[in-house]
Amino acid sequence: MATVEQTFHHHRHGYYCMLDLQPITHKGKKVLQEREPKLIENTKQSIFFHGRSTSETLRKCMKDLFQLKKPDALPLKGKHDILPMEDSSPIETSAKKFDSSLFFFGSHTKKRPNNIVIGRLYDHQILDLVEFGVENFKSLEDYPGDKIPIGTKPCLLFAGPQFELDPTLKRTKNLLVDAFQRETVSSIRLQGLEHVIMFTTHENKIFMRSYRVLLKKSGTRTPRVELVEIGPSMDLTLRRTKLASDDLFKIACKKPKELKAKKVKNISKDVFGSKLGRVHIKQQDIKRLQTRKMKGLKKTRQEKLRHKKQPRKS
Template identity: 50%
Template sequence: MASNSVIKPKTQAGKRALARREEKVIENTKSCLLIRGGNTSEAIGSCLKDLYSLKKPHALMLKRRNPILPFEEISFVEKMSRKYDCSLFAFASHSKKRPNNLVLGRLFNYQLLDMIEFGVEGYQPLCTFPVAKVPVGTKPCLSFQGEEFDSDPTLMAIKNLLLDMFQGPRVEKIRLQGLEQLIQFSYCDGQILVRSYRILLKSSGSKIPRVELSEMGPRFGLRLRRHKLATPEQSKQARRQPKVATIKKIKNIVPDDGLGNRLGRVHVGRQELDKLQTRKVKALKRPREDFNAADGKKIKKRRLSDNKKRKNKE
């Protein structure tokens, strides 16, 4: 009879591996699992290798071929994602019905969230561009051109998936010299054109440098074939954030313009300066001409009370 006890790691490497997979307020950088199908063409195989180069070091490429069909059976992908702790995957295959086929997808809690199938067209590999490449692990700038990315529901889901796939590690501060790569996605005639550029900062004679773009590859187009999007319940569960990670908004306090200061608005009621109590000195005493009619009645009452006191003394 099998026991339900949790097996504890016996080595330090095992403890570190379990610590990386523990629940965190801010999740780790998403890793991508790249899988080759049972049959691949030279173009789609080279495209998968170039995607691996763009995603390194947050990527893992399986060496063996795997004759699977993700849209029919996803269990193998889920099993490998759990084994290697990857929440993104890319599957490449080639057939007569679907030539140069590329499937990009995401997993949540090691279960399929969504995946989209593309046909790769007009592919030019990374090695054909004689330009110096960016260092491994560089966080790229992502650019999306086309109104359809903000209006069409399917393209909005594709944009969200591409952001997850290529955004790289999360950083708190960015320096100008660190902006070295630009990946551009343009929607044109039912096709998403993917271009990768190296950002060059040239001297301009002023503090602001002159920016030039040099294409470094790869270059290809993605034509939508099939898609399997997440249900509203799955999407809501995947986007849920813990209360610790959410920043509580403080009323009437706004940050200053990038200087690290905070400005607050204080609501003060109407102030009646005439009734303000000040120090009782002769210099601050008002003359009798300044008293209004109500104050004049008080003066008369005081005079009558003073006269009564004098009579009682006499």
């Protein structure tokens, strides 16, 4: 999904400019070029901000989620009078300003305590919004031991048949993958699997757990794997959703033609990735094929004459 461009930038850099105007400095021109659509987009950026009122639990939760997203995240200071489910235009404005396509919004009210809204944008507009209630929260600080280095790409695990059977949870799973994954990679090194984030669904809740991967000696070539919980840990109750239509979601997921692999005639791949080819040859007369000349297989004079009298096939 393409990220968004926009409006204005910081005065101190000397390139205050709007999208409708031409950049007045070389640095401003580079910034606008960086925000232009690309065949292969940059890593998606996220913004974190709070509503009118928050709780201590929610502040810690947002802080830990920000730690998981660094360095591809930006916290916005202050309190914001925003209701994402009712009016999402302020979020769209902030996302354009900071070139972000994902956001995390936290608020706390009597009706919806410890509330987190996770959303994403497409073409400057809100695509999906999912509202969660945070319960049984445990912070990173509540778990002793070493933590994961900043910027580590996590392994995302989803457990529960409802992620595939329920259309809402299926789209929510897609949103969580979009929110917590980093850059796309073609191969993974075993030692690079240091962090696992697991989401388990049951009824109307999603249980989020975070683990550190330890590779121990096993006496064989394959190491013994241990998972140590490091936090954050929380139970997410699905409250409200505002999902894009299937047609809009299909457009948002559409890949450019330049990135699609060109189909080569008569060449295909099997389930294991092996390349298979098909070669077409004309129908051949086996009797006229040149074989090894052996005395015992030599035709007699009568056979040669009989063969010459036979009409040839066209």
